[in-house]
Amino acid sequence: MRVVAEEEEDMLPSTPGKVKIERAGAMTRQLHRCFASTGTMFLWALFLVAMTATYLSFHSFVDTSSRYFAASWGGLHWERQIRASASPRRPPGSAEGAGLSVLVTGAAGFVGTHCSLALRKRGDGVVGIDNFNKYYDPSLKKARRALLASHGVFVVEGDINDGRLLTKLFDVVPFTHVLHLAAQAGVRYAMENPASYVHSNIAGLVSLLEACKEADPQPAVVWASSSSVYGLNDAVPFSEAHRTDRPASLYAATKKAGEEITHTYNHIYGLSVTGLRFFTVYGPWGRPDMAYFSFTRNILQGKPITVYRGRDHVDLARDFTYIDDIVRGCLASLDTAGRSTGTGGRKRGPAPYRIFNLGNTAPVTVPTLVSILERYLRVNAKRNVVEMPGNGDVPFTHANISLAREQLGYKPTTSLEMGLKKFVRWYLSYYGYNRGTQAFNNL
Numbered sequence: 001m002r003v004v005a006e007e008e009e010d011m012l013p014s015t016p017g018k019v020k021i022e023r024a025g026a027m028t029r030q031l032h033r034c035f036a037s038t039g040t041m042f043l044w045a046l047f048l049v050a051m052t053a054t055y056l057s058f059h060s061f062v063d064t065s066s067r068y069f070a071a072s073w074g075g076l077h078w079e080r081q082i083r084a085s086a087s088p089r090r091p092p093g094s095a096e097g098a099g100l101s102v103l104v105t106g107a108a109g110f111v112g113t114h115c116s117l118a119l120r121k122r123g124d125g126v127v128g129i130d131n132f133n134k135y136y137d138p139s140l141k142k143a144r145r146a147l148l149a150s151h152g153v154f155v156v157e158g159d160i161n162d163g164r165l166l167t168k169l170f171d172v173v174p175f176t177h178v179l180h181l182a183a184q185a186g187v188r189y190a191m192e193n194p195a196s197y198v199h200s201n202i203a204g205l206v207s208l209l210e211a212c213k214e215a216d217p218q219p220a221v222v223w224a225s226s227s228s229v230y231g232l233n234d235a236v237p238f239s240e241a242h243r244t245d246r247p248a249s250l251y252a253a254t255k256k257a258g259e260e261i262t263h264t265y266n267h268i269y270g271l272s273v274t275g276l277r278f279f280t281v282y283g284p285w286g287r288p289d290m291a292y293f294s295f296t297r298n299i300l301q302g303k304p305i306t307v308y309r310g311r312d313h314v315d316l317a318r319d320f321t322y323i324d325d326i327v328r329g330c331l332a333s334l335d336t337a338g339r340s341t342g343t344g345g346r347k348r349g350p351a352p353y354r355i356f357n358l359g360n361t362a363p364v365t366v367p368t369l370v371s372i373l374e375r376y377l378r379v380n381a382k383r384n385v386v387e388m389p390g391n392g393d394v395p396f397t398h399a400n401i402s403l404a405r406e407q408l409g410y411k412p413t414t415s416l417e418m419g420l421k422k423f424v425r426w427y428l429s430y431y432g433y434n435r436g437t438q439a440f441n442n443l
């Protein structure tokens with residue numbers, strides 16, 4: 001490989017159409033010594049150029065596509081599965097109107113699974129896409145996919161950076177909506193693997209929006225931003241009009257960038273965009289990297305848990321929002337999203353651009369969260385209380401949800417007590433730990 005690369009430097013134009021004259025001349029003199037006839041030399045040169053071109057095209061193919069995407073899609077059978085999954089089961093003209101046809105990204109994720117199921121249950125068509133990455137246990141993602149499959153929802157294994165795959169999906173199905181939930185989540189992991197945030201939350205988002213703006217008809221896009229965009233904002237409760245230009249983590253910065261990027265696609269191409277700022281979502285089938293989940297695991301296994309505390313011994317607090325409330329907010333956003341106005345990648349008129357907080361408006365401190373879990377699990381936690389390190393976490397979150405209430409009819413109904421009860425019940429039935437069985441009977 002190395003030899004070929006060096007040859008390539010010598011033999012190829014440095015920029016298209018520009019030959020390095022001097023080097024080409026030296027090469028010619030060298031080659032001249034070996035081959036007496038100019039005819040043979042010409043053939044050899046042709047051969048070398050052909051070899052290099054083959055190598056180059058192979059190389060760029062490997063670089064741009066195969067690194068992330070294994071082509072496990074395509075074919076007639078695959079297309080049939082996509083079409084069946086995308087077809088609404090609500091007949092046109094039914095009381096609730098014609099069904100939607102929704103492409104859900106991150107469908108094997110926590111929120112994606114719940115939203116896909118809810119859509120399917122009310123008769124909408126759903127196709128999922130997920131890359132099943134290993135940020136947390138992929139077997140949980142596979143189990144969620146199996147759950148979706150049992151309800152007739154097909155999830156394509158693929159990356160949102162794969163433009164060819166997205167184009168294919170829009171060719172097969174005229175999706176009315178895209179619910180974009182795929183992302184690299186987690187605040188602290190950004191210090192370990194910053195590139196994964198750029199890959200999924202920036203490059204992946206742009207790749208998806210490109211496919212949406214090209215699609216005919218263009219879908220309306222509803223996507224997950226995050227409460228983390230409020231960053232160092234300390235006016236409470238957090239309201240959509242507050243400052244979001246001081247993110248405290250790379251994760252938050254990529255979500256904020258997403259709000260700006262979606263705005264440009266709304267402005268230039270007429271895509272209908274709704275950004276949802278979720279506040280700490282929790283519940284059954286949740287994310288193992290989140291505190292309520294890992295606390296539950298560690299408490300059951302008798303391991304200590306680390307509870308962060310803010311400056312001046314102030315407890316951290318979160319506006320924990322139960323998954324069913326978030327799902328209602330997502331579906332209401334899809335139902336009220338106005339149409340995209342572009343065709344053939346051109347805007348025909350202004351399209352809606354909306355941003356909503358989806359929270360619970362009832363912040364709870366982390367120590368309170370722990371004591372609720374202790375009660376349901378019937379095990380005392382071994383708390384290891386430490387000062388919060390400067391790793392991107394903010395001390396508290398609290399949503400003002402008036403806007404979502406007004407425009408989406410959003411009204412969260414699940415308290416942390418109720419929601420954690422449902423989470424613990426699911427956790428014990430899913431993982432079935434011995435220690436847990438006893439607690440299970442007490443719920």
Ligand SMILES: NC(=O)c1ccc[n+]([C@@H]2O[C@H](COP(=O)([O-])OP(=O)(O)OC[C@H]3O[C@@H](n4cnc5c(N)ncnc54)[C@H](O)[C@@H]3O)[C@@H](O)[C@H]2O)c1
Pocket residue numbers: 105106107108109110111112129130131132133141158159160161180181182183184185186199200204224225226227277278279280281282287
């Ligand atoms: N759960 C929360 O508390 C919370 C809070 C605020 C915002 N959000 C946002 O909500 C969305 C859903 O979060 P979640 O909790 O369900 O997370 P999750 O990690 O369970 O789900 C995201 C899914 O997207 C997939 N994915 C990631 N990158 C991808 C890519 N490049 N191509 C294809 N698939 C990819 C992952 O495999 C995963 O299954 C995310 O955008 C997240 O940032 C979540």
Ligand SMILES: *[C@@H]1O[C@H](CO)[C@@H](O)[C@H](O)[C@H]1NC(C)=O
Pocket residue numbers: 236237239400401402403
């Ligand atoms: C919540 O936001 C609305 C605007 O959406 C504002 O009118 C109201 O005063 C805010 N409420 C509080 C308690 O800050």
